[in-house]
Amino acid sequence: MALTTPASLGGGIAAEQVRRQLTGNRSDVSGKAFQAILIAALATSIVILGVLVYDVAQTGSGTLTGRLGDFLQGSLRSQAEASGILQGLRGTFFIGVFTVVVAFPVGIASAIYLEEYARSTRLTRFIDVSIRNLAGVPSVVYGILGLAIFVKALGSFTGPDAQGRSVISAGLTLAILVLPIVIITSAEALRAVPAELREAAYGVGATTWEVTKHHVIPYAAPGILTGTVLALARALGEAAPLILVGAVTGFLSGGTGMSLDSLDERFTAMPIVITTWAGRPGADWEQATAAAIVVLLAVVLLANAIAILLRNRYEKKRG
Amino acid sequence: MPDNLTREVRLMAENGSPVPRTEPAPPGVPQQAVFDVSGVAVYYGDFRAVRDVSLDVRQHEITAFIGPSGCGKSTMLRCFNRMNDLIDTARVEGDISYHGVDLYDPAVNPVEVRRRIGMVFQKPNPFPKSIYDNVAYGPKVAGAKGNLDDVVEEALQGAALWDEVKDRLKESGMSLSGGQQQRLCIARAIATDPEVLLMDEPCSALDPIATGRIEDLMVEIKERYTIIIVTHNMQQAARVSDRTAFFTTEVNEESDRRTGLLVEYADTDKIFTTPDDERTENYVTGRFG
Numbered sequence: 272m273a274l275t276t277p278a279s280l281g282g283g284i285a286a287e288q289v290r291r292q293l294t295g296n297r298s299d300v301s302g303k304a305f306q307a308i309l310i311a312a313l314a315t316s317i318v319i320l321g322v323l324v325y326d327v328a329q330t331g332s333g334t335l336t337g338r339l340g341d342f343l344q345g346s347l348r349s350q351a352e353a354s355g356i357l358q359g360l361r362g363t364f365f366i367g368v369f370t371v372v373v374a375f376p377v378g379i380a381s382a383i384y385l386e387e388y389a390r391s392t393r394l395t396r397f398i399d400v401s402i403r404n405l406a407g408v409p410s411v412v413y414g415i416l417g418l419a420i421f422v423k424a425l426g427s428f429t430g431p432d433a434q435g436r437s438v439i440s441a442g443l444t445l446a447i448l449v450l451p452i453v454i455i456t457s458a459e460a461l462r463a464v465p466a467e468l469r470e471a472a473y474g475v476g477a478t479t480w481e482v483t484k485h486h487v488i489p490y491a492a493p494g495i496l497t498g499t500v501l502a503l504a505r506a507l508g509e510a511a512p513l514i515l516v517g518a519v520t521g522f523l524s525g526g527t528g529m530s531l532d533s534l535d536e537r538f539t540a541m542p543i544v545i546t547t548w549a550g551r552p553g554a555d556w557e558q559a560t561a562a563a564i565v566v567l568l569a570v571v572l573l574a575n576a577i578a579i580l581l582r583n584r585y586e587k588k589r590g
Numbered sequence: 591m592p593d594n595l596t597r598e599v600r601l602m603a604e605n606g607s608p609v610p611r612t613e614p615a616p617p618g619v620p621q622q623a624v625f626d627v628s629g630v631a632v633y634y635g636d637f638r639a640v641r642d643v644s645l646d647v648r649q650h651e652i653t654a655f656i657g658p659s660g661c662g663k664s665t666m667l668r669c670f671n672r673m674n675d676l677i678d679t680a681r682v683e684g685d686i687s688y689h690g691v692d693l694y695d696p697a698v699n700p701v702e703v704r705r706r707i708g709m710v711f712q713k714p715n716p717f718p719k720s721i722y723d724n725v726a727y728g729p730k731v732a733g734a735k736g737n738l739d740d741v742v743e744e745a746l747q748g749a750a751l752w753d754e755v756k757d758r759l760k761e762s763g764m765s766l767s768g769g770q771q772q773r774l775c776i777a778r779a780i781a782t783d784p785e786v787l788l789m790d791e792p793c794s795a796l797d798p799i800a801t802g803r804i805e806d807l808m809v810e811i812k813e814r815y816t817i818i819i820v821t822h823n824m825q826q827a828a829r830v831s832d833r834t835a836f837f838t839t840e841v842n843e844e845s846d847r848r849t850g851l852l853v854e855y856a857d858t859d860k861i862f863t864t865p866d867d868e869r870t871e872n873y874v875t876g877r878f879g
Contacts, residue, residue, distance in 0.1 A: 391678045467715035471775070473676060475728035475782055476705035485727075486717065 324568070331561030342562060347523050347539070351548075351555030356563050358523050362438055362540035363507055363570065369442025370449055370506040375499050377446075378453025382495075385454075386461040387483050399458075406451035414512030417444025422516050430535035436517025438538040444512050449502040456498020460491040493582040500578035504571045510542035518543045541567045622649045624786060624816045625670060630684035632665050632674065639665045640850035643684070645835055647786075652808060652817045654827035654858065657837030657873070662850025663820045664712075666837070667788050669693075670818065671707040672700040705732055707786040708779035713795050714771035716763030716778070721746075721755050724763040724774055728782035741781055748814075749777035750807050769800025776807065780815070787811075789819040793826065805830050824874060827858065834861040836870045 334342055345355015389395045421443050426435025464487050472482040519539045528536065541563065548560040625647040632639045640662025647653050655663035665674070672693065674680040686693045693703060716724050725745050726738045734741065742759070746752040751773040763774050772792055779787055793801040808817055808830050821827050827834050835855040839848040854867045865871045
């Protein structure tokens with residue numbers, strides 16, 4: 272489309288012509304269609320999520336409003352109306368603690384070593400690829416690993432009276448399960464630190480340790496935090512490996528102790544409680560299951576909320 | 591260079607004490623060489639980025655590296671403070687000596703090197719910290735204790751930034767304009783009291799007014815520092831530098847890869863008026879590059 276220069280025409284006519292050229296409505300059908308597809312995809316995810324949450328909340332509302340205190344503080348029973356999830360919450364809490372205490376430091380430290388210290392060699396590239404593959408290994412496989420190492424081989428340490436089927440074994444197994452995720456997401460966050468920042472610090476004579484401590488970690492902290500919380504949420508939601516390391520699916524006496532001494536006793540956890548109850552017949556169990564799901568969702572959302580608050584604080588610091 | 595000074599520098603490099611600041615030589619006496627470079631080639635893995643660089647950098651002079659993109663001038667600059675060490679595959683062949691000490695001797699600590707040989711980068715890169723902390727960082731990691739107010743003020747004065755920021759030292763260095771950020775980076779570099787400043791196209795991201803201020807500043811501070819500047823801007827090299835090294839690229843017939851090399855190194859006047867090499871003349875007269 273040749274644009275006639277306004278100078279070649281009279282003032283008023285020129286303006287009119289330019290206006291017509293500029294406002295010419297070129298129809299962009301494929302662009303609009305693409306946008307519609309994107310919106311439809313997003314809407315699908317949101318609607319599915321919304322229906323799930325609504326359905327679960329609706330089903331569980333009787334239990335949650337009727338006897339929330341008893342439900343949170345009660346133990347596993349044979350009647351749905353009398354059952355509570357304290358033992359499951361306790362197991363899930365300790366699994367979270369193990370993940371935070373074991374997987375986070377080890378994973379973040381591994382990522383820092385790989386990104387900041389290790390030279391890029393064939394070996395480090397091999398390790399990098401291996402970690403990525405480990406993140407894709409099915410969780411049941413980690414359950415078998417946990418069964419072989421923490422339950423069988425180290426049983427006398429992880430739970431002498433429970434034949435190793437303790438929350439220690441479960442926590443360590445899930446910590447190892449999420450370790451590759453922690454390493455990968457932390458490494459990505461470290462890789463996103465601008466090279467200029469490192470050069471600036473090295474340029475005034477900082478050592479690798481000082482560059483890492485003063486500049487790289489503070490800058491990468493929000494990203495590391497996001498990744499680790501996703502890993503935590505994954506650990507809290509896993510059921511399959513827990514079954515292999517001997518989580519109790521039926522009735523459990525004890526399993527409510529919050530002291531360190533009680534860590535080597537038999538245990539259960541929220542995902543196990545949910546899968547067990549979901550298999551039982553009757554509307555009562557259905558209600559109890561839904562209520563347990565709502566509680567687990569709330570726990571995970573709480574962990575996410577804390578992470579977002581911490582991340583915002585770090586980001587503000589980063590300036 | 592007298593042997594006793596060499597030994598002194600070597601001892602200081604090992605003990606971590608500052609280098610003695612020598613006065614500019616009186617007229618007529620040959621200037622001391624700070625760097626002596628001979629037969630240097632830099633590789634990234636198998637790729638040879640630059641070859642056959644031999645030159646000496648004299649004290650209290652501004653030495654400019656000019657040449658087309660990819661000619662290895664920045665690569666060469668980064669050899670002087672061992673910044674290339676940060677790239678795993680980088681390898682330096684040949685000799686670079688600093689006051690007679692081989693910079694690539696295994697016993698030399700690159701951290702100590704960088705405290706004596708500061709660097710200003712192409713893109714202003716202040717830390718996401720306060721103006722004060724930006725400047726105080728170098729002295730702090732060098733072990734300075736106590737109140738650094740005087741050090742910070744002196745460095746900011748030295749970088750001609752003090753008057754503009756003295757009332758807002760607590761504000762983020764990122765809040766400054768591009769030209770101010772670059773002067774902040776210069777202040778940060780001189781706060782550790784280095785002997786040499788390496789400047790890698792320090793004005794390429796700046797407007798002409800900010801560029802002019804940085805150029806004036808360079809000429810002012812060469813009394814105290816030895817400066818090597820890489821620049822794309824030939825007028826800049828002509829305006830500020832005492833000596834100029836012209837680099838160019840050549841294409842390897844077999845691998846089809848470009849390697850940089852040093853063509854000519856002489857007084858700036860000579861490079862820009864009566865260069866010996868035809869390639870230099872073509873470049874400075876704008877017929878090439």
